[in-house]
Amino acid sequence: MQEISSRYNPKETQDKWYKFWEENGYFSASSNPSKKPFSIVIPPPNVTGILHMGHALNNTIQDILIRYHRMRGEESLWMPGTDHAGIATQNVVEKSLAKEGLKRQDLGREKFIERVWEWKEEYGSTIIQQLKKIGASCDWERIRFTMDEEYSLAVKTAFVKLWDKGLIYKDKRIINWCPRCQTALSDEEAPHRQMQGNLYYMRYPLKSNPRNFVVVATTRPETMLGDTAVAVNPKDKRYKKLIGERLILPLTGRQIEIISDGMVEAKFGTGAVKVTPAHDPNDYILGKKHNLEFINVMHPDGRMNDRAGDYAGMDRFEARQVILEDLKEKGLLEKVEPHDLSAGHCYRCHTVIEPYLSRQWFVKMAPLAKPAISAVKSGKIEFYPKRWTKVYLNWMENIQDWCISRQIWWGHRIPLWYCNDCKKLAIAALSKPSVCGICKSSNLKQEEDVLDTWFSSWLWPFATFGWPFSSEDAVKNSQNKEDLKYFYPSSTLVTAPEIIFFWVARMIMAGFEFMGDLPFRDVYIHGTVRDTEGKKMSKSLGNSIDPVEIINEYGADALRFSLISITAQGQDVFLSRERFEQGRNFANKIWNASRFILMNLDPANARGDLCVFFKKEQLQLVDRWILSRFFSTLKQIDNYLDNYRFNEAANSLYSFFWREFCDWYLELIKPDIKNRQHQLVMYKILEKFLRILHPFMPFVTEEIWHLVCQLSKAPAEKSSIMTTKLPHLQKQIIDPDSEEKMERVFELISTIRNIRSELEIPPTQQVSATVYTAKKESQDLFQLNSLHIKYLGRLERLEFAKSYRQSPGKFATVFKDMHIVIPLEGLIDVRRHKEKITKKMQKTSLEIKVKKKMLANKSFIQRAPEEVVRREEEKLKELTLNLGKLKGVKDGLS
RNA sequence: GGGCUCAUAGCUCAGUUGGUUAGAGCGCUUCCUUGACAUGGAAGAGGUCUCAGGUUCAAGUCCUGAUGGGCUCACCA
Numbered sequence: 001m002q003e004i005s006s007r008y009n010p011k012e013t014q015d016k017w018y019k020f021w022e023e024n025g026y027f028s029a030s031s032n033p034s035k036k037p038f039s040i041v042i043p044p045p046n047v048t049g050i051l052h053m054g055h056a057l058n059n060t061i062q063d064i065l066i067r068y069h070r071m072r073g074e075e076s077l078w079m080p081g082t083d084h085a086g087i088a089t090q091n092v093v094e095k096s097l098a099k100e101g102l103k104r105q106d107l108g109r110e111k112f113i114e115r116v117w118e119w120k121e122e123y124g125s126t127i128i129q130q131l132k133k134i135g136a137s138c139d140w141e142r143i144r145f146t147m148d149e150e151y152s153l154a155v156k157t158a159f160v161k162l163w164d165k166g167l168i169y170k171d172k173r174i175i176n177w178c179p180r181c182q183t184a185l186s187d188e189e190a191p192h193r194q195m196q197g198n199l200y201y202m203r204y205p206l207k208s209n210p211r212n213f214v215v216v217a218t219t220r221p222e223t224m225l226g227d228t229a230v231a232v233n234p235k236d237k238r239y240k241k242l243i244g245e246r247l248i249l250p251l252t253g254r255q256i257e258i259i260s261d262g263m264v265e266a267k268f269g270t271g272a273v274k275v276t277p278a279h280d281p282n283d284y285i286l287g288k289k290h291n292l293e294f295i296n297v298m299h300p301d302g303r304m305n306d307r308a309g310d311y312a313g314m315d316r317f318e319a320r321q322v323i324l325e326d327l328k329e330k331g332l333l334e335k336v337e338p339h340d341l342s343a344g345h346c347y348r349c350h351t352v353i354e355p356y357l358s359r360q361w362f363v364k365m366a367p368l369a370k371p372a373i374s375a376v377k378s379g380k381i382e383f384y385p386k387r388w389t390k391v392y393l394n395w396m397e398n399i400q401d402w403c404i405s406r407q408i409w410w411g412h413r414i415p416l417w418y419c420n421d422c423k424k425l426a427i428a429a430l431s432k433p434s435v436c437g438i439c440k441s442s443n444l445k446q447e448e449d450v451l452d453t454w455f456s457s458w459l460w461p462f463a464t465f466g467w468p469f470s471s472e473d474a475v476k477n478s479q480n481k482e483d484l485k486y487f488y489p490s491s492t493l494v495t496a497p498e499i500i501f502f503w504v505a506r507m508i509m510a511g512f513e514f515m516g517d518l519p520f521r522d523v524y525i526h527g528t529v530r531d532t533e534g535k536k537m538s539k540s541l542g543n544s545i546d547p548v549e550i551i552n553e554y555g556a557d558a559l560r561f562s563l564i565s566i567t568a569q570g571q572d573v574f575l576s577r578e579r580f581e582q583g584r585n586f587a588n589k590i591w592n593a594s595r596f597i598l599m600n601l602d603p604a605n606a607r608g609d610l611c612v613f614f615k616k617e618q619l620q621l622v623d624r625w626i627l628s629r630f631f632s633t634l635k636q637i638d639n640y641l642d643n644y645r646f647n648e649a650a651n652s653l654y655s656f657f658w659r660e661f662c663d664w665y666l667e668l669i670k671p672d673i674k675n676r677q678h679q680l681v682m683y684k685i686l687e688k689f690l691r692i693l694h695p696f697m698p699f700v701t702e703e704i705w706h707l708v709c710q711l712s713k714a715p716a717e718k719s720s721i722m723t724t725k726l727p728h729l730q731k732q733i734i735d736p737d738s739e740e741k742m743e744r745v746f747e748l749i750s751t752i753r754n755i756r757s758e759l760e761i762p763p764t765q766q767v768s769a770t771v772y773t774a775k776k777e778s779q780d781l782f783q784l785n786s787l788h789i790k791y792l793g794r795l796e797r798l799e800f801a802k803s804y805r806q807s808p809g810k811f812a813t814v815f816k817d818m819h820i821v822i823p824l825e826g827l828i829d830v831r832r833h834k835e836k837i838t839k840k841m842q843k844t845s846l847e848i849k850v851k852k853k854m855l856a857n858k859s860f861i862q863r864a865p866e867e868v869v870r871r872e873e874e875k876l877k878e879l880t881l882n883l884g885k886l887k888g889v890k891d892g893l894s
Numbered sequence: 895g896g897g898c899u900c901a902u903a904g905c906u907c908a909g910u911u912g913g914u915u916a917g918a919g920c921g922c923u924u925c926c927u928u929g930a931c932a933u934g935g936a937a938g939a940g941g942u943c944u945c946a947g948g949u950u951c952a953a954g955u956c957c958u959g960a961u962g963g964g965c966u967c968a969c970c971a
Binding site for chain 2: 217220263264265269388395398498528554565569571572576579587588589592598600662666857859864
């Protein structure tokens with residue numbers, strides 16, 4: 001037999017097996033009516049993406065589900081792809097251009113887009129390669145990109161359909177504007193963040209009496225240049241008389257009016273608020289309501305414009321400082337107070353958002369939200385953990401119209417055409433119309449803006465299948481249609497909480513709108529990966545652990561297993577490097593246990609059907625026990641995975657294999673390892689365990705699978721563990737009686753080991769022991785298993801007797817209803833031993849007291865289930881017996 | 895301000911519907927290199943389950959409140 005290393009070396013196996021799987025087409029899936037479908041669409045990572053722990057967790061979960069269902073015999077499709085990530089990608093490419101001293105405008109739109117494509121070709125597959133490293137079994141032949149030609153058609157189609165329904169409109173309003181990226185953003189793309197700022201109290205002189213003024217408080221003094229009113233609450237007595245009066249706006253000399261509106265909070269600041277309708281969403285509302293002028297004082301890049309007078313050309317924050325100085329100089333700055341505020345930040349470049357008045361395209365969301373709300377309310381779509389349902393519904397029920405136009409170049413250009421001649425109409429069409437519908441002019445121009453990236457991602461669950469099937473290839477179309485019909489709706493969506501609004505909610509809306517059906521049934525939201533201090537792992541914080549590094553150092557299986565074993569119920573995951581040792585050690589343990597089995601297994605014994613072989617009483621207790629434990633575990637795994645309880649599944653696999661199979665079973669059978677029964681059982685357990693573990697640790701299981709098959713010469717299984725089925729759950733083998741009995745044997749062994757340890761008996765020294773028990777059943781059990789007890793307890797003799805009689809000089813202890821006596825004349829520290837016994841007696845007495853009290857309670861007897869009462873009674877009996885025995889032992893010592 | 899979430903061993907966390915002795919990994923102590931594995935084995939120490947009430951025969955688990963973290967949404971300038 002070939003030498004097998006005593007250490008599992010993941011580096012030697014990972015790439016080899018991944019290639020093997022891919023080349024054999026084990027990942028591919030297509031509609032197959034004879035099987036049940038199972039499908040997942042990957043949350044497409046950005047093309048600019050580099051694998052981080054969040055991806056590793058997200059994709060490990062998906063891979064476990066996919067591999068598990070695949071091995072359950074379901075036609076399992078994991079649809080992969082990447083997202084063109086408009087702003088993010090454009091930013092990356094602009095940065096690389098900047099190194100050449102170029103701006104995108106220097107290249108022009110077309111050339112720039114070409115550059116982005118080039119960039120994508122060169123770097124865009126980095127994350128895909130990394131996904132392969134963690135073992136992701138996606139159907140790579142289907143890989144999609146949200147800017148693919150086919151996919152673009154889906155985007156345009158969706159737009160035109162919404163347009164035709166009247167759900168798309170243009171409006172001039174305050175939107176979130178990123179002055180750095182110079183584009184509009186949706187509300188979701190401009191998350192609010194707490195900031196330390198100031199509240200500046202500024203004096204606005206009254207026109208009627210410039211020595212008097214109204215003081216307004218603001219966090220953004222620079223916007224004062226665009227003020228067109230000051231508003232107060234109509235009920236505010238301080239200002240009642242001043243309503244309708246005019247103020248002189250400092251630094252500009254412009255006159256503005258004092259208006260009143262219920263929106264103004266009298267309690268905040270001074271109760272008088274400056275109104276800047278072009279630079280604040282609330283002020284915008286006031287402006288509309290009171291017919292105020294809208295003065296935009298900023299350029300799109302955040303510099304002040306000509307309307308800002310002397311401050312024109314300054315950056316908004318620079319202008320703030322200068323304005324404050326000027327006001328101060330004029331005695332118009334009353335005071336400055338520290339004030340915490342929250343402001344929107346660009347989710348791509350983190351620049352402070354400017355609420356900015358501009359004309360943008362919007363989607364009316366209320367009609368789309370309707371079916372998406374009821375699908376979740378009715379339970380057709382379920383969130384795991386449940387609590388996200390509320391988050392989702394809350395957002396959905398208060399949904400705002402979606403700003404979908406972006407002033408960037410990289411993305412799906414909005415499929416709208418304007419007539420340069422009559423300028424009357426915008427036409428939405430999949431391709432350029434030949435003439436204007438009104439004036440018949442052919443002088444048409446396409447909208448410059450592109451669509452929000454998420455306007456393409458929300459179509460992902462069906463657009464990836466080729467929807468709307470307008471390809472010229474009829475065969476391809478019909479295959480696509482069939483696949484979509486078969487795999488849609490997908491089974492489970494696995495994603496992170498921060499993406500619920502961006503993507504999950506919108507996919508649900510798009511699913512109903514364009515497919516007339518939900519896009520997926522279950523949504524599993526996993527936690528955020530954090531460092532041990534609770535900070536979110538991110539490159540910018542420098543606290544991230546690179547998954548690829550972990551794969552190199554510990555192995556992909558270790559990465560997967562360690563991640564999954566701490567992913568409880570969608571709780572956040574706190575990670576430190578050491579955490580991956582657990583996974584590495586586990587892989588190594590499996591490796592060595594397999595090695596041990598291979599070294600000791602006679603291949604002839606590996607053949608045979610367990611079911612046929614297993615006739616109830618034929619097998620020894622140990623074998624019945626381990627088989628029962630295996631199938632109990634298997635049953636649990638099914639249950640755990642069906643409920644997305646990944647950590648519990650991982651942990652029960654771990655403890656079954658390590659604690660029960662290795663520490664107990666293999667140790668127990670060592671002296672009798674050539675026994676035919678043991679041989680078959682240990683082989684079968686290993687072989688079955690590998691299969692159930694495979695979804696979690698695909699590489700090490702595949703590697704061992706081949707070693708095992710080689711030895712057992714089972715040719716049918718020679719191909720790949722991936723193509724096998726999960727072990728069939730044989731419920732009749734689950735045997736609580738064996739489990740309970742074996743448990744008692746273990747307890748006895750542990751007690752003996754404990755005694756040895758207490759007495760500091762060297763492991764090499766054999767001793768003899770006598771177990772006194774009045775119960776015949778117990779005696780039989782231990783007698784039957786005395787070989788095991790002797791072996792693991794390192795006993796040369798094990799004897800049984802009925803009634804215990806103290807004999808000085810022997811060590812005695814009480815275990816359950818028994819005495820265990822080890823003769824060790826002269827070696828016992830009587831005093832210490834006595835102390836131990838006393839301590840034990842105290843504990844027992846206390847327990848007895850509690851139980852007695854409990855059983856004396858009439859309500860307990862009346863109301864608790866009979867079974868519980870009986871159990872307590874028995875327990876009390878045992879404890880009392882125990883106490884008596886302990887006392888006997890103690891007395892015998894003196 | 896609303897909502898969600900967490901508080902359990904030295905650390906990081908499990909603990910499904912309330913019911914024997916509250917678990918794991920890491921860390922710690924003692925012992926062991928015995929032919930699967932020291933990335934290992936055996937034994938052990940360590941917890942008033944944040945606090946205060948309540949429901950119940952019975953609460954780590956359910957309810958209310960408090961305290962302290964975290965997340966998220968929101969138009970107090």
